[in-house]
Amino acid sequence: METDQLEVVRTISHLREAVARYRAAGETMALVPTMGFLHEGHLSLMRQGRSDHDRVCATLFVNPRQFAPGEDLETYPRDEAADIAKLQAEGVDLLFAPSVGEMYPTDAATTVLVTGITDCLCGASRPGFFEGVATVVTKLLLQALPDTAIFGEKDYQQLMVIKRFARDLDIPVTIRGGLTVREEDGLALSSRNAYLDQEARARAPELFRAISHAASEIASGANVDQAVMEARERLRSAGFNEIDYLDHRDAETLAMATDISRATRLFVAAWLGQTRLIDNVPVV
Numbered sequence: 386m387e388t389d390q391l392e393v394v395r396t397i398s399h400l401r402e403a404v405a406r407y408r409a410a411g412e413t414m415a416l417v418p419t420m421g422f423l424h425e426g427h428l429s430l431m432r433q434g435r436s437d438h439d440r441v442c443a444t445l446f447v448n449p450r451q452f453a454p455g456e457d458l459e460t461y462p463r464d465e466a467a468d469i470a471k472l473q474a475e476g477v478d479l480l481f482a483p484s485v486g487e488m489y490p491t492d493a494a495t496t497v498l499v500t501g502i503t504d505c506l507c508g509a510s511r512p513g514f515f516e517g518v519a520t521v522v523t524k525l526l527l528q529a530l531p532d533t534a535i536f537g538e539k540d541y542q543q544l545m546v547i548k549r550f551a552r553d554l555d556i557p558v559t560i561r562g563g564l565t566v567r568e569e570d571g572l573a574l575s576s577r578n579a580y581l582d583q584e585a586r587a588r589a590p591e592l593f594r595a596i597s598h599a600a601s602e603i604a605s606g607a608n609v610d611q612a613v614m615e616a617r618e619r620l621r622s623a624g625f626n627e628i629d630y631l632d633h634r635d636a637e638t639l640a641m642a643t644d645i646s647r648a649t650r651l652f653v654a655a656w657l658g659q660t661r662l663i664d665n666v667p668v669v
């Protein structure tokens with residue numbers, strides 16, 4: 386357990402003051418943006434940051450711009466005191482937890498729009514989602530100007546979108562992915578797992594099992610359409626009421642996979658009652 390105090394800042398100018406102190410001491414910094422309700426997946430990203438940098442800065446901001454009307458902005462789980470305790474125990478140096486007003490002046494008129502790779506998967510099923518993510522992450526990167534920013538591979542398309550705009554906009558930050566952390570039964574950790582009741586929680590690991598099985602079938606030469614169809618069938622039998630997508634795609638371009646000699650992944654988003662779960666695995 387670290388004894389150094391976690392410094393909590395809520396304004397962009399205080400964030401910049403803290404980062405300037407680190408820089409003046411010649412220190413490097415990793416940034417781990419989150420929407421809070423931290424779990425082991427987030428904490429593994431903090432550890433990844435810690436292993437390569439002198440300082441780790443987490444951000445906690447439930448970004449209203451990435452929720453469409455009717456989505457779960459109001460009910461999104463929040464527990465700032467518990468998050469602060471976890472970051473403190475993890476030895477994180479700095480937490481930036483701004484208000485909505487601090488992040489978005491009322492006359493804010495700028496949106497970061499990434500085209501192409503946002504047309505499919507979550508970009509297709511959650512219109513406006515990636516504009517919200519790209520806008521807030523651009524702001525966080527420019528506010529903190531870390532050496533590296535780390536995002537979980539569970540949101541794989543998000544990671545690819547962030548890598549793309551950081552490159553396109555010449556933002557001088559290295560974007561890294563962190564491996565998905567899973568429960569023992571395979572369910573990917575997610576703050577939204579808190580929505581699952583006991584019955585849904587028991588069914589949820591079938592998401593990972595279905596795509597893992599299909600991925601190993603495809604890797605050993607099975608027909609892709611057949612493997613995907615069987616995985617969809619498996620999800621329906623397990624009680625998933627709607628499947629937004631279950632696709633085999635290129636791991637870099639996110640186009641439908643046609644060339645199995647390139648890295649590919651299986652991506653899924655499906656609903657258990659009112660809860661939308663996503664996951665993805667490499668086809669190896």
Ligand code: PAF
Pocket residue numbers: 418419420446448451518521522536540543
């Ligand atoms: O993955 C998340 O928690 C969010 O989309 C992010 C990257 C913190 C932006 O709000």
